[in-house]
Amino acid sequence: xxxxxxxxxxxxxxxxxxxxxxxxxxxxxxxxxxxxxxxxxxxxxxxxxxxxxxxxxxxxxxxxxxxxxxxxxxxxxxxxxxxxxxxxxxxxxxxxxxxxxxxxxxxxxxxxxxxxxxxxxxxxxxxxxxxxxx
Numbered sequence: 001x002x003x004x005x006x007x008x009x010x011x012x013x014x015x016x017x018x019x020x021x022x023x024x025x026x027x028x029x030x031x032x033x034x035x036x037x038x039x040x041x042x043x044x045x046x047x048x049x050x051x052x053x054x055x056x057x058x059x060x061x062x063x064x065x066x067x068x069x070x071x072x073x074x075x076x077x078x079x080x081x082x083x084x085x086x087x088x089x090x091x092x093x094x095x096x097x098x099x100x101x102x103x104x105x106x107x108x109x110x111x112x113x114x115x116x117x118x119x120x121x122x123x124x125x126x127x128x129x130x131x132x133x134x
Contacts, residue, residue, distance in 0.1 A: 022110035026088055033085035040078060079124055084117040 051062035065071050091109050094100055100109055 021107070022114070023106050026091070026110040026113050029084060030088040030092070033081045033088070036081045037078070037085055040074075040081070044074070044078070075128075076121065076125055080117055080121040083120040083124075084113065087113045087116045087120075 048062055048066075051058040066075075091100070091113050094109070095106075100106055
């Protein structure tokens with residue numbers, strides 16, 4: 001019977017079989033943002049902690065990089081990653097109740113996660129950059 005199996009089809013479904021949709025993307029990006037928060041945020045936290053413990057000169061270097069263009073770019077990126085992960089987690093929590101599995105509702109909530117993360121990131125950085133502290 002195995003000899004009659006078509007060879008052009010995959011034996012099990014994988015990413016090349018499925019059409020990319022927002023619901024698939026939000027699930028995959030949720031995992032990626034969790035990893036980025038753990039590693040990226042952890043590295044930055046350790047750098048800040050070591051700079052603070054090493055004295056004023058080391059902290060001044062950290063502070064100047066954090067307030068410079070690269071630091072702001074990394075901050076914006078980490079902010080988006082945080083909001084994306086947060087909103088996606090809330091979406092997953094809502095769907096864990098058994099709600100939101102209809103095709104239209106699942107798609108609209110996935111789109112809302114992406115749009116909400118961008119909107120919250122923009123609002124946060126408008127507030128940060130409009131203060132006199134930066």
